[in-house]
Amino acid sequence: MSFSRRQFLAGATVAASASTLGLTACSGKSASSGDSATLSFGWWGNDVRNKETDQAIKAYTKANPKVTVKPQPGEWDSYWDKLSTEVAGKNAPDVIQMDMAYISQYAKNGTLLDLSQYGVDTSKFAPGTVDAGKIDGKLVGVNAGINSLTMMANPELFEKAGVELPDDTKWTWDDYLNISAELQAKGPAGTTGNQCAFPTDNLLQIWLRQNGKDLYTADGLAFDAGDLTTYLNLMVKFMNADAMPTASAINEEIGKSMDQSAFGTGKQGFALYWSNQLAAINEASGKSMKMLRPPTVAGDATQRNAWYKASMLWSGYAGTKNPEAVGKLINWWVNNPEAANICLDERGVPANTEMVKTIEPKLTDAGKATVKYLDDIKPELGDTPPAPPAGSSEIGDIMQRHTNDILFGKDKPETAAPKIISELQAAIKNAQ
Amino acid sequence: MSAISELTSLRRSRAKTADERRQQRKENSRDNKAGYLFLLPWLIGLVVITIGPMCASLYLSFTDYNLLQPPKWAGLANFQQMLHDQRLHQSLKVTFIYVFVGVPLQLALALAIAILLDKGMKGLSFYRSIFYLPSMLGGSVAIAVLWRQIFGTDGLVNQVLRLIGIDSHTGWVSDPRYALGTIIILHIWTFGSPMVIFLAGLRQIPVMYYEAAAVDGASRWSRFSRITMPLLSPIVFFNLVLQIIGAFQSFTQAFVVSGGSGGPSDSTLFYTLYLYNRGFANLQMGYASAMAWLLLVIIGGFTAINFFVSKYWVFYDD
Numbered sequence: 158m159s160f161s162r163r164q165f166l167a168g169a170t171v172a173a174s175a176s177t178l179g180l181t182a183c184s185g186k187s188a189s190s191g192d193s194a195t196l197s198f199g200w201w202g203n204d205v206r207n208k209e210t211d212q213a214i215k216a217y218t219k220a221n222p223k224v225t226v227k228p229q230p231g232e233w234d235s236y237w238d239k240l241s242t243e244v245a246g247k248n249a250p251d252v253i254q255m256d257m258a259y260i261s262q263y264a265k266n267g268t269l270l271d272l273s274q275y276g277v278d279t280s281k282f283a284p285g286t287v288d289a290g291k292i293d294g295k296l297v298g299v300n301a302g303i304n305s306l307t308m309m310a311n312p313e314l315f316e317k318a319g320v321e322l323p324d325d326t327k328w329t330w331d332d333y334l335n336i337s338a339e340l341q342a343k344g345p346a347g348t349t350g351n352q353c354a355f356p357t358d359n360l361l362q363i364w365l366r367q368n369g370k371d372l373y374t375a376d377g378l379a380f381d382a383g384d385l386t387t388y389l390n391l392m393v394k395f396m397n398a399d400a401m402p403t404a405s406a407i408n409e410e411i412g413k414s415m416d417q418s419a420f421g422t423g424k425q426g427f428a429l430y431w432s433n434q435l436a437a438i439n440e441a442s443g444k445s446m447k448m449l450r451p452p453t454v455a456g457d458a459t460q461r462n463a464w465y466k467a468s469m470l471w472s473g474y475a476g477t478k479n480p481e482a483v484g485k486l487i488n489w490w491v492n493n494p495e496a497a498n499i500c501l502d503e504r505g506v507p508a509n510t511e512m513v514k515t516i517e518p519k520l521t522d523a524g525k526a527t528v529k530y531l532d533d534i535k536p537e538l539g540d541t542p543p544a545p546p547a548g549s550s551e552i553g554d555i556m557q558r559h560t561n562d563i564l565f566g567k568d569k570p571e572t573a574a575p576k577i578i579s580e581l582q583a584a585i586k587n588a589q
Numbered sequence: 590m591s592a593i594s595e596l597t598s599l600r601r602s603r604a605k606t607a608d609e610r611r612q613q614r615k616e617n618s619r620d621n622k623a624g625y626l627f628l629l630p631w632l633i634g635l636v637v638i639t640i641g642p643m644c645a646s647l648y649l650s651f652t653d654y655n656l657l658q659p660p661k662w663a664g665l666a667n668f669q670q671m672l673h674d675q676r677l678h679q680s681l682k683v684t685f686i687y688v689f690v691g692v693p694l695q696l697a698l699a700l701a702i703a704i705l706l707d708k709g710m711k712g713l714s715f716y717r718s719i720f721y722l723p724s725m726l727g728g729s730v731a732i733a734v735l736w737r738q739i740f741g742t743d744g745l746v747n748q749v750l751r752l753i754g755i756d757s758h759t760g761w762v763s764d765p766r767y768a769l770g771t772i773i774i775l776h777i778w779t780f781g782s783p784m785v786i787f788l789a790g791l792r793q794i795p796v797m798y799y800e801a802a803a804v805d806g807a808s809r810w811s812r813f814s815r816i817t818m819p820l821l822s823p824i825v826f827f828n829l830v831l832q833i834i835g836a837f838q839s840f841t842q843a844f845v846v847s848g849g850s851g852g853p854s855d856s857t858l859f860y861t862l863y864l865y866n867r868g869f870a871n872l873q874m875g876y877a878s879a880m881a882w883l884l885l886v887i888i889g890g891f892t893a894i895n896f897f898v899s900k901y902w903v904f905y906d907d
Contacts, residue, residue, distance in 0.1 A: 234849060237870070238869040238870065241656045241657070241869060241872055242656065242869065244656060244657055245656035245657070245874075262657070262872075263657065266655075266657035266658050268657055347743075403742075403758070403760075404763075404764070404853070405742060405759070405760030405763035405764040405853070406742055406760065406763070407763075408760065408763035408764075408852060408853045409737075409741055409742060409760055409762075409763045411848040411850070411852070412848030412849070551870075551871060554850065554866075554870065557850065557852065558850075558852065558854065558855060561765070561852060561853045561854045562854050565764070565765055565853065565854055567765070567854060584871070587871075587873065588655070588872070
């Protein structure tokens, strides 16, 4: 009996699959010993941030040659989908760039390291900037930079339209409405007054705090349907006065990058941004935008109950193999002048006051303007808002949906407000 | 009959000793082993990539699972919640409109173009490629992004309309009245793959039928309705089943065109998009799994109806 073709093929298949299995078995092993560590590093960002972060990682690995860092840059929208999936698959990045909106959710589920146990020093941080990252007494997020909301204005467009910039220490919501409407009427064809920030929780929070309320308590909502109705009626007023883009133009803006947005292309008067975004918006638009305080109900900026926010935070993944190395890297990032000199203020003005002094001479005009803005508004600060409860990150989606119903004439503020409240409450309850 | 099985049956026909039977069993089992070995790559794929996740998803559909914590058993709670979920009902409405408007129109266009191309004209393969092109591109993110630009407030469509004197400022993808319609047009535009299949089917129809009909003085319409359609009906059926299944699972276009939200005002909230948002944005994987199973039941139901009804209109010429 000879060796048949069939037998040969069968043998070959076995051999092939065996070698494949062998390969996967090999790649499953990973070395980890002594100081050497391989850390994955996840963040969301923009071009400027990606460049600087890569540079800082290189500087760190040069100083710590035994450490390898795998950068994982991302975009805000997909970042959170990806992170939740990675956490479920137990392969999240070791160093995680975190946001206030999500930190409760991740901390509550034991996903984040208590960084105070791994050598992260926050003793040089400005008062009130450490607590934002503390949940249940554990330091699960280290402030990566301070920022505050600002109403950016495009001075070039104001000049073209022959409209004067407002005095931002005194202007009211009515002024905001009138100036926007005037700009939209007098500006070059296609000009819009403002981007319509009403669907965002940012503008809502500004308005609520001026009225003595806030978005959240530690575990729920700090406002009611009545407040929200008044706020949404304000949006309708803007729409009726032609002070903002049409409903469909507002929707077309969703998902556009800064350089493609109406404000970035110089066709819009005002847009609400975080103060650390000034450099990015200037680069994207090629203009120099002016930072204004948001308008106030009282017409007096000192009564606006402003707040500093951690623009983002550094967190460590609890499932990491090298918690010590994670702590060391984060500590370097927030406390070492070398890191500060590379990243400057892109993630917000550093919380470590010594680092602010280190970088200040190196800042661009935009950076200096941001430091000055944050310094100027100190007398206007109120209490620091608590970390948003888990599940509340759905607010953006819920608000957008219902404000759209109003803008397209399918709903009214009086009826939309209770729906928003009940959906938000359900989302928060679901996440507990 | 293959040579091997012929040989086997030949051996079987003889009376067998116990020894021979043992030999026979050994050979059979060796045959089977080799067969399974060849199947192995596919089998591993099926178990690891399809059946495994399906079983996991079935289990998860009865749980409360947020990805960050282990799943908690919830019984039928997810399915009960689906009964009262307004957005789920909206997503079903959107998806049904998409399927029942988009698929018939797409197939009709595909058939019409296929009949035009079947004339045996010069450069047929060139035209066929040109018409097929959108199918290869249509499902891609790049085209959906382009679509968003073309149908924007200041996009190409409105500019052309303005050129011909219609002062249009409609945002075709950002106004809830038109957004779904625009996505349906994108779907119809990708008629290439059913068209190619129709074309192949048309080529199979013997010319003699048409010749005989022409001799009898049959009109064009009656040649189409009495020869082409009946003989093409199995192909139509095949395309219909495939396209309906595909359309129920559409995701990319709506995701890109609406920026992932299903907006404006949930007007493009496709079922799969809502499922995705529930699972990955709201971290309700249990509920999302339950939704996935409902979709399976719906698609299965429609496919079954399709096969049942096919008895009355599909003509098999054999």
